[in-house]
Amino acid sequence: MTAEAAVVLCVLVAFTMALVWGLLVVAAQIQCVDAARTGARAAARQDPADAVVTVTREAAPRGARVSVEHVGDQVRVTVTASPPVLGGLPFEVREQAVALAEETVGAREEGR
Numbered sequence: 001m002t003a004e005a006a007v008v009l010c011v012l013v014a015f016t017m018a019l020v021w022g023l024l025v026v027a028a029q030i031q032c033v034d035a036a037r038t039g040a041r042a043a044a045r046q047d048p049a050d051a052v053v054t055v056t057r058e059a060a061p062r063g064a065r066v067s068v069e070h071v072g073d074q075v076r077v078t079v080t081a082s083p084p085v086l087g088g089l090p091f092e093v094r095e096q097a098v099a100l101a102e103e104t105v106g107a108r109e110e111g112r
Contacts, residue, residue, distance in 0.1 A: 025083040028061045029093045032079040035060035036097035039077035043068055044099035052077070061093075075099050 039056030047055075049068060056066045056077060064081035080094045 021083070021085055024085055025091075025093065028081055028083050029095070031059065031061045032064065032081055032093050032095040033097075035064065035066075036077045036079045036095045039066065039068065039079070040075055040097035040099035043070075043075040043077060044102050046101065046103060070101075073101050075101055 035056050035058075038059045039052050042052045042055050052068055053066050056068075056079060057064065060066065060079050061081040061084070064079050067078045067080075069076045069078075076096060076098045078094065078096045080092055082092055083089075
């Protein structure tokens, strides 16, 4: 009975750790989504590039990488982060947000 209890206890601890890590990954994913949206809004308002990166990094998980691209009249902000705890795993959380630059919104409506 003791051997079975020891095995079950080890399995329960491993399962609990996997659940906690999964929750931390989901939390990091949500932070990346929010950070990318915040950065896209700031870039769409034509904020300076340094300010966009700063605002995005403040909302992103610690150690996240931020990239801002201007493609035509759209702005794309990408946030990539490694999940917490088991950082040695080759696993990343990545989110993008795209926004239309505000200076082009009026131009499109006038062009109709």
